[in-house]
Amino acid sequence: MLRFLHTADWQIGRQYARFEVEDAAALAEARFTAVERLAGLATEEQVSAVLVAGDIFDAQGLSNRTLHRTFQAMSGFAGPWVLLPGNHDAALAESIWSRAQRIGAVPDNVHVLTRPEPLRLDAIGAAILPAPLTQRQTHEDLTAWFDDAATPDGLVRIGLAHGSVEGQLPESADSPNPIAADRAATARLDYLALGDWHGLKQVDARTWYSGTPEQERFKNNGAGQALLVEIDRPGAVPRVEARATGQYGWYQWRRRLAVASDLDALLEELAALPAMSVIDLTLAGELDLAGKQHLDQALSAAAGRHRSLQVDTAELALSPTAEDLADLHADGYVGHVIRELQEQQTGDGEGADTARRALGILAGLLRERPSAKESSS
Known part of the structure; x- marks a missing residue:
């Protein structure tokens, strides 16, 4: 033989x-x-x-x-x-x-x-x-x-x-x-x-x-x-x-996030992959501020676990809830801008989409600013 x-x-x-x-x-x-x-x-x-x-x-x-x-x-x-x-x-x-x-x-x-x-x-x-x-x-x-x-x-x-x-x-x-x-x-x-x-x-x-x-x-x-x-x-x-015989598995995913369970399912999929994988991930849809923070933390941990994690979020919008915006404690001119963007984001069309994206970016920046306690320390 x-x-x-x-x-x-x-x-x-x-x-x-x-x-x-x-x-x-x-x-x-x-x-x-x-x-x-x-x-x-x-x-x-x-x-x-x-x-x-x-x-x-x-x-x-x-x-x-x-x-x-x-x-x-x-x-x-x-x-x-x-x-x-x-x-x-x-x-x-x-x-x-x-x-x-x-x-x-x-x-x-x-x-x-x-x-x-x-x-x-x-x-x-x-x-x-x-x-x-x-x-x-x-x-x-x-x-x-x-x-x-x-x-x-x-x-x-x-x-x-x-x-x-x-x-x-x-x-x-x-x-x-x-x-x-x-x-x-x-x-x-x-x-x-x-x-x-x-x-x-x-x-x-x-x-x-x-x-x-x-x-x-x-x-x-x-x-x-x-x-x-x-x-x-x-x-x-x-x-x-x-x-x-291979050392690294390669995975290319495109996932759309619309509700909290979509994010949970994605993070479960990532956790189930063998360590030291090579991952190309494209995300679309929208997340509120809490979901975005949860996603960022999970992706940071996954990047340390795998050989390579490349993430494209160009199609993922940040869509803060009313509770998210209230927690930002934005007042004055910034508060006025937020209210304007909230009104403009309703409905469909390019203007509404632009307003949603702008609102998400502004809310993310406000959330990441240091607190008064951090600023004084």
Whole structure:
């Protein structure tokens, strides 16, 4: 029986410009941690090999230190690693792969498949048919040669490719590099290990995308996993099991707040998330002053609990109640302005909406002012 891990799209060197510097650095570091977890999983599961279906690196111009760190992160598994260049790290004439070889970063147990020719791994009973990208994009199906490729009888026949299976992925998939939907059948493959789609996806019984081992987008597509594959013998249907490898979960929510129970439900949802999540939260609707204060306190606590919490409140209006306004003890000119805004906010229309927003802003400022006791101390 052949037992191996299928992974892809490590994207080592990926940048996270939308995040705070500290969070961006932690998310970039998590790419290395994911590789270490893969190595540990491979050793724990006693697999015969680890197959990586492209985009090990996010760009060609990464530093030599990053190259050394990547291969050192793989040291937890002593068996064969089989790496395929993808669209982000294509096997150009002068590429990140040729530089990695030149600086001595690639260990002896790592096979970098830069040419479309079979790799025989007789010791584990497998033959790997790779379709390396030699440029970022191509309009040819680089797996076509699999159909006529000869491999010895008795070896499990595995394809390794990076691109878009025709008719299976959205048009916004990472690259147009096409792969025939029936390639596993026409090439008599026991398994076709794919990369490029960053989520977990089964195309057919023998064809799978593993997704990236560390989630990096707000998509609910099964990212943050690797595939453990078992094949009893050549021709047998593979058994495929997803194993979690990711460190951070990513959550993108839009919530509308209208009544107190909406706020309670939101805070319960936040509390139920695993610690150190990455959260993008958009809030709309309106809150009174007490609700806004409760929300601010809860979000402050959540920001300390999670890796990143980004909140957009541009559509969330502050709508103080009559009791809120009475508690502000505003008199004189300010009190007059508040009464005017109260009258103008009734009804619909742009003027009423502007008055509601202005009233909310003014009430918030008044609530945050220091008390007479604080001012005199």
